[in-house]
Amino acid sequence: MSETQTEKMTGDELASKLKNNVVFRRREGVKGDGLRLSAEDMAWWTDVKFGMFIHWGLYAIPADGEWYMHFAKVPVEQYAKYADEFIPKHFDAKEWVQAAQNAGMRYMVLTARHHDGFALWDSPSTYNNFCSTKTSAKRDFVAEYTQACHEVGMRTGLYFSPMDWRFPAYFKPQEFPENAQLMKQQCYGQVEELMRHYGKIDVLWYDGAWLAHEGSDADAAWLWEPVKLNTMVRKYQPKVVISPRSGWEGDFGTDEGGHAAAGPIIDWPWEKCLNLNSPSWGFNNEQQVMTRDEIVRMLVNVVGRGGNVLLNVGPDREGRIPPHHVERLREVGAWLDRFGKSIYGTKAGPFQPVDNQYCATHRDRTVYVHVLDGLKSATLVLPALNAKVVACTLMSGDALRFAQSEKQLEVTLQPDQRQTPCTVVELTLEHSL
Ligand code: GLC
Numbered sequence: 001m002s003e004t005q006t007e008k009m010t011g012d013e014l015a016s017k018l019k020n021n022v023v024f025r026r027r028e029g030v031k032g033d034g035l036r037l038s039a040e041d042m043a044w045w046t047d048v049k050f051g052m053f054i055h056w057g058l059y060a061i062p063a064d065g066e067w068y069m070h071f072a073k074v075p076v077e078q079y080a081k082y083a084d085e086f087i088p089k090h091f092d093a094k095e096w097v098q099a100a101q102n103a104g105m106r107y108m109v110l111t112a113r114h115h116d117g118f119a120l121w122d123s124p125s126t127y128n129n130f131c132s133t134k135t136s137a138k139r140d141f142v143a144e145y146t147q148a149c150h151e152v153g154m155r156t157g158l159y160f161s162p163m164d165w166r167f168p169a170y171f172k173p174q175e176f177p178e179n180a181q182l183m184k185q186q187c188y189g190q191v192e193e194l195m196r197h198y199g200k201i202d203v204l205w206y207d208g209a210w211l212a213h214e215g216s217d218a219d220a221a222w223l224w225e226p227v228k229l230n231t232m233v234r235k236y237q238p239k240v241v242i243s244p245r246s247g248w249e250g251d252f253g254t255d256e257g258g259h260a261a262a263g264p265i266i267d268w269p270w271e272k273c274l275n276l277n278s279p280s281w282g283f284n285n286e287q288q289v290m291t292r293d294e295i296v297r298m299l300v301n302v303v304g305r306g307g308n309v310l311l312n313v314g315p316d317r318e319g320r321i322p323p324h325h326v327e328r329l330r331e332v333g334a335w336l337d338r339f340g341k342s343i344y345g346t347k348a349g350p351f352q353p354v355d356n357q358y359c360a361t362h363r364d365r366t367v368y369v370h371v372l373d374g375l376k377s378a379t380l381v382l383p384a385l386n387a388k389v390v391a392c393t394l395m396s397g398d399a400l401r402f403a404q405s406e407k408q409l410e411v412t413l414q415p416d417q418r419q420t421p422c423t424v425v426e427l428t429l430e431h432s433l
Contacts, residue, residue: 029218029249032227035234037241037251045203045241045252046269047345048106048155049303050336052329053273053312054096055111055159055281058082058118060317065280069116069165076166080128083118083135091141091319093148099313099321100154103329104336106344108149109157109205109310112142112194114282117164121198125189127166127182146198157203158194162187162224162246163211173211173223180223188229195236204233206246221247252308258290261301262355265348272302273310276325283314289324292331293421299332299343300370300422304359306348339395342368342424350433351382358382367427368395371413373420380411380425391428400425 059066061082069079100108113119119131121142126134133140142158149156162184163170169180195201209217209224217226226247233240244250252269255261261272275281276295278288290298295311302309313329315321336343346361346368353359356374360367365387371380384407392402392411401412411425 028216029244029247030221030227032230032248035227035230035248037239041239042241042251042269044155045107045308049308049343050103050105050299051107051109051155051157051308051310052096052100052103052105053109053159053281053310054315055114055312056315056319057111057114057120057282058086058116059114060283060315061085063283063285063317065284066111066114066116066282067280068282079116080130083130083137085136086132086317087136088317088319091139091144093141093145096145096315096321097148097152097154099326099329101152102326102333104333104340105311105329107155107157107203109159109203110142110145111159113160113190115161115163115165115208117166119190121193123190123193125186125193127164127186130166142194142198146201150199155202156200157205158198158201159205159207160191160194161208162206163208171212184223187224188232191229191233192236195233195240201237201240203241203243204237205243207243209245209247217245217247255307258298261298261305261307263305264352265304266306270306271308271310272298273312274298275312276328277314277322281312281314283316287322287324289328292328292335295328295332296335297372297421300372301353301359303343303346303361304348304353304370339424342370342395342426350385362433364432365429367429367433369411369425369427371418371423371425373422378413378415380413382409382411384408385429387429387431387433389427390430393426395424395426
């Protein structure tokens with residue numbers, strides 16, 4: 001992609017173009033012997049299903065998304081001045097954790113450092129003292145956040161961007177080899193700090209290991225040496241779950257954006273990340289907030305295909321998640337209070353999803369079918385099961401009429417038994433699948 005082409009693009013277009021390294025349902029990235037976690041070590045992650053992504057940094061001040069510095073072509077020294085103004089009065093990590101808990105979210109991932117290079121912690125390796133303890137805020141936000149998570153047993157994740165727009169080498173790595181080494185040194189130093197000084201880290205979410213707006217993260221592996229980088233990470237955090245965006249294949253796959261999850265079950269760990277509020281990950285003044293039903297539908301569709309949902313919020317410059325976003329998350333939490341049994345700790349299947357009609361999860365002897373609006377008929381026809389169904393109910397306990405044969409399973413749902421955005425049908429089997 002040429003520079004001129006990218007310049008014409010808007011934030012979302014470019015961001016998704018850059019994601020040509022993320023191919024849904026398949027892993028790219030260099031391999032690294034023995035680096036990937038076992039299914040057993042991944043079990044907590046595949047069980048939790050729903051997490052909070054937080055994009056927060058200096059870009060909350062201009063309030064035009066986390067790509068602001070790049071798109072508005074703000075010179076490095078000028079952008080750095082935002083650090084003088086960054087004194088977030090209302091930052092309270094406990095409130096963030098509480099908001100995530102109220103939403104039924106069971107892990108969190110905070111942008112410790114995004115592509116603008118500003119580190120939210122006390123970072124000795126930062127290039128040019130660009131971190132929150134050495135500028136006006138004088139606070140280590142990563143310390144406060146990790147502590148707040150640890151206090152309540154919230155699984156704790158950190159996002160980190162290896163590349164940094166402040167380095168000319170990001171744009172022209174071959175032309176500035178020494179500068180490229182400096183940028184790499186910062187990356188290794190900062191990743192080490194994050195992995196060593198903040199207790200147990202459950203997720204390390206890399207993003208942005210590509211170079212010069214071209215190619216994939218794996219194409220830039222010649223610079224970052226992601227296997228070496230993550231071998232170091234495993235030394236400090238042997239069980240941390242690592243995203244696929246450092247150029248190494250990672251422990252899970254990512255699917256980025258609010259497009260619907262469709263198609264069959266994916267049989268390796270994957271995560272959809274998306275925005276509660278479009279059009280950017282970082283705070284913006286436009287408010288296109290997803291509805292509760294859209295979020296629940298997304299969750300059900302992703303979980304029914306074996307994935308997790310990492311839903312993003314963008315706190316404002318003072319550190320507040322906008323109150324109506326918190327409220328929206330609480331509504332999702334209320335749905336999960338009632339129906340979370342059909343989500344957490346389940347596996348996708350046994351039925352393959354039928355787009356817009358239903359998808360299913362199961363645990364032990366119970367199968368949960370999430371029936372969606374696209375099913376218009378009063379009869380839900382499911383493929384045959386190799387276990388006898390001994391009960392079929394709504395999650396409220398109301399019995400449903402059903403008929404099981406060798407060929408199929410039919411469940412009758414009266415119109416007044418349907419719920420928005422989905423009806424959860426519970427099947428109890430004679431034995432586990
Ligand atoms: C893209 C964007 C970035 C955002 C990320 C979230 O890679 O560059 O701004 O943090 O997606 O997945």
